[in-house]
Amino acid sequence: EVQLVQSGAEVKKPGESLRISCKGFGYSFSNNWIGWVRQKPGKSLEWMGIIYPHDSDTTYSPSFDGQVTITADKSTSTAYLQLNSLKASDSAIYYCARTMITLTTFSDLWGQGTLVSVSS
């Protein structure tokens, strides 16, 4: 089955770090962009950045550049989102999504989301 499977929910304290994983199944993971999206409770979707696993070409949203790190391991078909120095305001659901970058840009396959809660 074609799917993206993300790591489970996390509860962290302020100042801690976190790495969320996103593993692809059933398609050529290496040759498709993977994007990361944040959604705070009751709020809109926010595009964070994108990576091409084949060569790890990465682009970050200006809003998240320097705040997060996106990596990928094509040998295990897994992308990662690293969050450092967590704050309460980082509490959100984080989604990975297979993203097509052509004249038309769209994300046609989404992970189930990873809920991150940051609280002292």
Add this chain to the structure above:
Amino acid sequence: SSELTQDPAVSVALGQTVRITCQGDNLRSFYAAWYQQKPGQAPVLVVYGKNDRPSGIPHRFSGSSSGNTASLTITGAQGEDEADYYCHSRDSSGKHLIFGGGTKLTVL
């Protein structure tokens, strides 16, 4: 960067037609994609490109674009269409992607 602007909320009577719009200068250069998100679920792509639907998306969902406005039209809205809808496109630089603020659709 640029923005994509959506109406926060729209309502439609059951079986009627509703148009959800997304405005942004970058839409003059790039197509928008549209996602449906129901509570507690991940977004689902419903329309992309000029007017394409992924497999499994009902034909009542269609997309269009004119000038700086992209539109998602639901012809004959059903109760299960009640959800949040987001548009998605590139920003004016073409390097980054952005989402609209979302439209909450209520089916009456």
